[in-house]
Amino acid sequence: MAKRIKTGVQGFDKLIEGGIPQGHTVLVIGTPGTGKTLFTLEYIHNGVSKFKEKSMYITLEQSLDSIREQAKGIGLDISKLEKSGKLTLMHIPADSLGPHSIDEIKAEVRKRKVTRLVVDSLSTLAVNAPIYTPIKDIALRDIMNYKAFFSPPVLGDFVIKRFIYGFLTDLKSLGCTTLVTSEAPEKGEYLSRDTVSEFQADGVLLLTFESMGGEYSRSLLIRKMRGTHNDEDIHPLEISSKGLKVHTIK
Ligand SMILES: Nc1ncnc2c1ncn2[C@@H]1O[C@H](COP(=O)(O)OP(=O)(O)OP(=O)(O)O)[C@@H](O)[C@H]1O
Ligand SMILES: [Mg+2]
DSSP, X not given: OOOEEOOOOBTTGGGGTTSEETTOEEEEEESTTSSHHHHHHHHHHHHHHTTOOOEEEEESSSOHHHHHHHHHTTTOOXXXXXXXXXXXXXXXXXXXXXXXXXHHHHHHHXXXXXXXXXXXXXXXXXXXXXXXXXXXXXXXXXXXXXXXXXXXXXXXXXXXXXHHHHHHHHHHHTOOEEEEEEEOOSSSSSSXXXXXXXXXXXXXXXXXXXXXXXEEEEEEEEEEETTSOOOOSEEEEEEETTEEEEOOOO
């Protein structure tokens, strides 16, 4: 059985047989403000402080200072871990994203011998994919196969799907145990906006923040976890200045 990598998020690891199977890529999906970034920050912080893993946090959305501030809000001192040399924060701004970005990530992971990785968020990549995919890279055969030759919006959609597929394949090849956040559409038959990542990822966590009986409440559902007999309940998720806590109702 694969070694389990503990997230250290209170109440969570016991729901997935002790942790994420080593080397797996898990999507953390949710609408805005559901706790995706905070969940992944705890994963990374615990990786370094409790489990002695070399870790890297890549943000495609926020400045490094805003990430450090956000972590402080739930009691995590990211700067201290950075100084120890065991944690690397990396910001790849949207306007410098491109097919080369995965090579930059690969180089850093190998150089620093990173085993625990976060990418926040896949949605930023997806939005930018059509902009930076050179038209010469789109084979006519691919387009014909996609039955959308004369339809630019669908062509954009095709480019996004193909890019996300390639990006996740490359990430998996790094061998890290990786969390990737992704924005969920408010409604629809697919979990993610790009509609392909949930099939390709080894696991999917679904975070929600919904109104129930006039009150808003947060929850976490393990939607998929390959190779694991996972719990199937919807769990209340608590976020406080002390961090995240996954509750079990039974
Ligand atoms: N100390 C705290 N106590 C209680 N709730 C908090 C605390 N810090 C943050 N939160 C809640 O967590 C939410 C932010 O979570 P987070 O940034 O992880 O969401 P997200 O899913 O990454 O959102 P986005 O899609 O916008 O990036 C805030 O909107 C706030 O409601
Ligand atoms: Mg976020």
